[in-house]
Amino acid sequence: MGKKLIELKNISKSFGDLVVLDHFNFYINENEFITLLGPSGCGKTTCLRLIGGFETPDDGEIIFDGKVINDLEPNQREINTCFQKYALFPHLNVFDNIAFGLKLKKLPKTEIVDRVHQTLKLVKLDGFQDRHISTLSGGQQQRVAIARAIVNRPKVLLLDEPLGALDLKLRQEMQYELKEMQRTLGITFVYVTHDQEEALTMSDTIVIMNEGKILQIGTPEDIYNEPKNRFVANFIGESNIFEGIMIEDYLVKFVDREFKCVDKGFHLNEAVDVVIRPEDFDFVPPSKAKIKGIVDSLTFKGVHYEINVMVDGREYTIHTTKYREVGDRVGLSVEPESIHVMRRQRS
Amino acid sequence: MKRRKQRILMAKAMGVILTVMTFLILYVPILLILMLSLNDSARGYQWEGFTLKWYAMLFLDDIMKDPIVNTISIAILSTIISTILGTIFAIGIHALEKKRRVRMMVMNNVPVVNPDIVTGISLMIIFSILSFTLGFSTVLIAHVFFSIPYVILNIIPKLKRLDPNLYEAGLDLGCSRIEAVWRVIIPNISTGILTGALMAFTMSIDDFVITYFTSGNEYMNVSTWLYAALAREGRNSFTPVAYAYNTIIFLLTIIIIVFVNTRKERKVRTHEKSTCFTP
Amino acid sequence: MKRLRFFSIPYLAWMLIFIAVPTLILIMLAFSDYSLYYPSRFEITWVNFQIFSQSYMSKAIIYSFGLSIITTLICFVIGYPVAYYLANLPEKTRKIWLALLIVPLWANMLLRIFAWEKIFTPLSIFTDLSGLSLDLLGTNTGIVIGMVGMYLPFMIFPLFSVLERMDYSLVEAAKDLGATDLNVFFKVIFPMSLGGIVSGVIMTMLPAMTSFVLPARIGLGRINLIGNIIESKFMKEVMGSGGLSINVGSLISLMLMLFSVISFVIITRFDKEGETLI
The missing domain is CATH 2.40.50.140 (Nucleic acid-binding proteins)
Structure with a gap:
């Protein structure tokens, strides 16, 4: 496994009186599939939003590639996000959704077309480029959301419960595909879920959280076989x-x-x-x-x-x-x- | 059972009768205005035959030129300004946390519920305290003031329906904060902006009370010009050109609204069509 | 989207300037002898309250309330069944009928009032065209009919929007539980449309109570409402009432504002963000 890519040092974050993250410390290696796992309200989404740049920490440092990025805007980070419920642009078709980031970078037209088509192939949506978002099924929208993020070739992809809205069968299929995609692309995936099975299937590393604190970090095997405490044991299996x-x-x-x-x-x-x-x-x-x-x-x-x-x-x-x-x-x-x-x- | 059927039938008949009455009471004055604009008589005491001369005079004669130009320019300018400001404010209000948002909306609705006469007097007083000379600029500010709340009321529901992550997706993919508003939020609330703008326009072009209190003695729109003419010389003192003007503005408004609505519907329909073809 | 909150700050400033400040000045004017146009003196006084002892003022208040309450009642009695009837039409035709209710509001208010004036004149172009001869100028009946014609749509819109959005499976549920048609209406439909009723009543009554062109024209100046007195205090007799006409006008406006604050509190209890207002 490669070097440290992202490090969260002593991060705290509160909304009003509610402490969401409490002196949070962990790091993410290059090319790693890391999952933040915990019950809803444990602070995992907030953690992801801090890395993405949608929130700023009250205290502590977020380090990316050796540099502190606390105050960097989301558009200045080499990180892309795949949002819960996808957040696809309803006013654009599939092609324009995926090309959105590339157009902002003012890449030449031919390159944009090439890259969008490559990515569509990768997510198995060949020939869907002219379709309107509202005509796609949940699984297809999910793929567009992933394509829209990875077409920008980020160093890190953040995924916030991306499979939450899909039915069981599709979810299992997508778990396998996501893992496969992460291997071929060589991008670091930071994945947020409350589903322990999903976490165990896909991750290289799992971070178990509750009430803004990290309870255990380890490989899926470690965490399943050697839970550190009652909460982890109860939550996993x-x-x-x-x-x-x-x-x-x-x-x-x-x-x-x-x-x-x-x-x-x-x-x-x-x-x-x-x-x-x-x-x-x-x-x-x-x-x-x-x-x-x-x-x-x-x-x-x-x-x-x-x-x-x-x-x-x-x-x-x-x-x-x-x-x-x-x-x-x-x-x-x-x-x-x-x-x-x-x-x-x-x- | 038979009696129940009878009762339902009676209720339905009552609904129809009252609806017919409603439309009569709303449309009789409108039809009368239309007839007066086509009546070959300057005084309009009785029907003296069909003519289009008032319409011709509207375009050829200077008789109402100033108030008409004033009315239309104020309507266009105040619509543009209040739509832009209202959109920005609505986005800001929507982003607030719930408690503050509700408080802002309560304030926003003050001019909506407040009687026009109170709004007019409030504006007149603040203008005189700030020693603004009443005229074009004060009327424009006043129209922008009473239009903004309606623009906001039209846009907020559209914002509520948006996925809150949409804006962040824009930022994530490389937009600056302002760019993301322009490229992501605005296109998705455009129908709200459009209906808000139409509402602002229709209210500005017909406004009398607020213009009356904020325009001073010289500056007049069509409504205040009519009122002054009535006050000066009593009944039947203004030219039937006013009826012609009103009929044209009235028809124009209907055409614009019908056009906008059918375009919106066509958009929706093509959408549905492509949905139908999804395998 | 939290980052866009600052967009709302200028609006707060804007509303302070155009709502809060004028209200404070109105209060100041109402309780003092300060002159808006020739500011020299300032003394707190109750002298402006003398207006309420004038018989024309108390008459105006009684007429304003009386005529606007009657108008609102008539609008409600006509408007509720119409809104209910329209809300139950098939979706396509429903939209067209609603649009037809909005259309008349796009005609100039003054000309519409003037058209009523013609209709209520015994010998006019209306008589010529319809064969009907009405003589209602200067009467309460005339004013009430005119007001209903002006403000009826404002009663129907909020009622229509709550009735249209209502979940009719509740009606079926009530019937399933053994309610008769009448029961369903009074125990389910009516209470659930209360928010729309409140908005409708206020949106009809406030403008009716404060109108001044309509009573001036159709009432021939014989029947004065609160609005007419405010208009004359601010626009006509600016130096009358011992130079205090603007102060007196401010006091009366403040009274109207009080009514709208009360209405406002009532509306806000039913509809916090004003969704039934448009």
């Missing part, structure tokens, strides 16, 4: 979260039972949160299991069943391909590698 105590290195106690694990470096008897993913539980005969319970409900989810098991008055969620009847007595086991121990959040 479904989780069973238990309160427990770290007895010693590699030994954790929760639900009044002791389990081997792979975590170390905690204080003796430190209070911790333990995360177990629903797909990491296995059914074993009750006689051999530490955890025993009764099947409470069962839902068919397509690829797997979602089974809720009642254990000592608490519900465990399990994803499995094995079928069990409601009311069955079952035993549950879990491998040491699947037990994720996290420091308890002070709250």
